[in-house]
Amino acid sequence: MSKKYLAILTILIAIILDQVIKIYIKTHFELGESVVVFDWFRIHFVENNGMAMGFEFGGTLGKLFLTFFRLLAVPVMIYWLYQNIKKKMHSGVIIAIALIIAGAIGNIIDSVFYGVIFDHSNHKVATLFSDKPYGEIFQGKVVDMFYFPFIEDAVLPDWIPFIGGEMFTFFQYIFNPADAFISIGVALLFIFSKYAFPKEEKIVKE
Known part of the structure; x- marks a missing residue:
């Protein structure tokens, strides 16, 4: 598979997986509802204003700033991905950047659209494409x-x-697939850092 199609496939699969899981949770769980999968792993439905791991960022204005920052950052990341594809960079780097892009887009979709396609999840299961968002x-x-x-x-x-x-409590943060994709992407960039951030060879003058 070419690196171009590897990147596209990674982004599409990650975004679809992220949104399918989020929509399922939103339409099957009440806010605050929790299901114990194992003692150390639970599905616990919460919502936040846009930062990873449930952190808040300055109320409404902070949320808008964060959303627009992501909207500006994604094209920059896509350009970086494009440049790495042209250079035939290591597949690990391609997948890493693609995962970060997908994670950012996943959370952008929530921040931009969820307010107008879902109603509240307070004490009830939300409705997709609700008449009262x-x-x-x-x-x-x-x-x-x-x-x-x-x-x-x-x-x-x-x-x-x-x-x-x-x-x-360790680990106390609640996160979503998009957050996980971003974290995995960053970790992969560290692992493949010698490819992602190659050092320029020094020119030795005789």
Whole structure:
């Protein structure tokens, strides 16, 4: 398979998988509903205003800034991907950039469109293409669902300064497939960094 089609296929599969899972969760779970798959893995439906792992970013204006930043960043990433394809870069680098692009697009779709195609999930399951959507365009909330509390409600040792004796959970962040694709893409860039960021050979003058 050519690197061009590898990139396109990776992006399409990742975006479709991301949206299928999010739409399923949105149309089958109430907000806050949780299903235990294993003790260390749960499907837990939450929503956030657009940052990865459920972080917030400055309310409505912050959300708009983040969405438009992604809209500007995606074309830059696509251009970088195009350049790497032209250079016949290592497939690991191509897949990495494609996953980051797909993850960004996945969360952009939520932020831009979900507010006008879904109604609220509060105390009920949301309806797709509802007559009474919960928001406006660019005001959609990102759907998160993957929760891996490997260590839950543990007590930190007393000798740890400032936070000793307090309860903590590891890993406490809830994320979605798009976040996972971005994280995997970044990890792959580190793994294949010698290909992704090649050092220019020094010209030795005699």
